[in-house]
Amino acid sequence: MSILGNIGGKILSIMKNIFILLTWTAGIALILSAYCGYVNPQDSAKFAIIGMIFPIALAANLFFLLFWLIFKKWLMAVLVILLLAACASPIATFSPVNISPAVTSHRDSTFKVLTYNVMNFDDLDSLTYKGENRTLRYILDKDADFVIMQEASAKIKMDKLEKIQPLMRELSEKYPYRELKLRDIVILSKYPYSIDDDNITSNAPHKSTAYKINVNGKDLYIIGVHLESIKLTESDKALYREITDISKSTGNLNEKMMEDIKSNLLTKLSAAFKRRAVQAEDLKAYINSLGNGSVILCGDFNDTPSSYSYRTIKGDDMNDAYKECALGPAITFHTNRFYFRIDHILYKGGIEAVDIERGNLKSSDHYPLLTTFRWKQ
Secondary structure (H helix, E strand, O other): OHHHHHHHHHHHHHHHHHHHHHHHHHHHHHHHHHHHHHOOOOOOHHHHHHHHHHHHHHHHHHHHHHHHHHOOOHHHHHHHHHHHHHOHHHHHHHOOEOOOOOOOOOHHHEEEEEEEEOHHHOOOOOOOOOOOOHHHHHHHHHOOOEEEEEOOEOOOOHHHOHHHHHHHHHHHHHOOEEOOOOEOOEEEEOOOEEEEEOOOOOOOOOOEEEEEEEEOOEEEEEEEEEOOOOOOOHHHHHHHHHHOOOOOOHHHOOHHHHHHHHHHHHHHHHHHHHHHHHHHHHHHHHHHHOOOOOEEEEEEOOOOOOOHHHHHHHOOOOEEHHHHHOEOOOOOEOOOOOOEOOEEEEEEOOEEEEEEEEOOOOOOOEOOEEEEEEEOO
8 A cells, every 4th residue: 555655645746846837838838928918020020929828828727727726736826826816917808897887878879899800701601692791781780880891892892793783782881981993992981081091001002091070060080090911821720720729739730831821820820920010010100100199099000919010000099999898808800710809999088989889790701890989078
C-alpha cells in the first residue's frame, strides 16, 4: 500500500504542477491578448494575431478559477482573480453587463442607427429560400432613421440589383435620402444629408464615408466604414475549417499544412492588420478634426475590440454602444468559423446610446447591429 500510495502521490503532484503551469500559461495569454491592441501591427503583427485568442484565453481562465475553487486551492484561485481583474476593462468591452436599457421618455429626442454588412444583398440560404430579399426586408421592418450598409453596391448600383427590385418602391418611400452611386458604403436616411468626406482612409479609397446630417436642428456626423478584410480564398477558408475542426487531433497538422498556415493565413492576417492600422489612424485624425461635435462611427471593422484599429479609433473620447448597452458577449460574423464581434458602433459628443440589438438574421455573413441614441439634455 505504501508503494501504491507513493506512486499515487507522485502522480497527483505531477498533475498539480501541470495545472499550475497551464494556469500561468492561460493567464499570460489573457494579458497579452487583452492588451495587444496597444502595439501597432506595423511594428509587430504577431501581437495583433495573439489578440484573436482573447475569448479562448478568457474562457480558460474562468475554467481554472472554477477548478481551483472546487479543490480549495485558494492561492491559485486568487492568482486567477488578480489576472482577471487586471483585464477588467477589456473583459467588460468583450462581455458587458447591462441589465436593462435606459428609459427613453420622448421619441423626439431619440433616433436609431443600423449598421449592416449586407453582402451585396445575396442570401446564404439562396438555394432553399426563394422569397423576397430577407436582408432588405429586415432593414425596412426595423425602420431605423439611418442605415449604414457595407458591401451594398460595390459591384452594381443598388437600384439596379434585380434581387431587391420588388422592395424598391417601399425603400424609396421610407428612405427618400439615399446613396445612388456605385460604392461600398451606402446610406439610407430619413433626413437630408451631405457627404463631408468619402475618402478618409488613404490606402482604401471609398471604404469610409462621412455624412453630415441635421437632425431636428442638431448637427450630427455619421461615418460609415469598411476596414480592410483578410481577403481569404476558398482554399484558405477550407484550410482554416480543417485546422479548427475539434474532431481532429493536432497530430493531423502535417508539415505541408503548417507551411500553408504560415504562407497563406498568417501572411494575409498580418497584411490586413497593418493596412487597418493605417486606416484607423486616418479615421481618428478625421474624427479629431470635427472637434467636439456629435459623431457616430459604425460599420465593419474586420477587427475585434482588443485590436489596434478598434483602440485607435475609439481612443479616450469615444464610447462603444455595445459596451454601454449590451449584456454578455456577441459575435457579428458567423461563417467559416470566424466567430468574432467585428462590427462596431462608436460615438461621442451630445448623444448617448440607450439600447442596442444584434439581429439574428443569417441571410448575410454578418449580423446587423441596431442602436438607439438619445440627445443629451
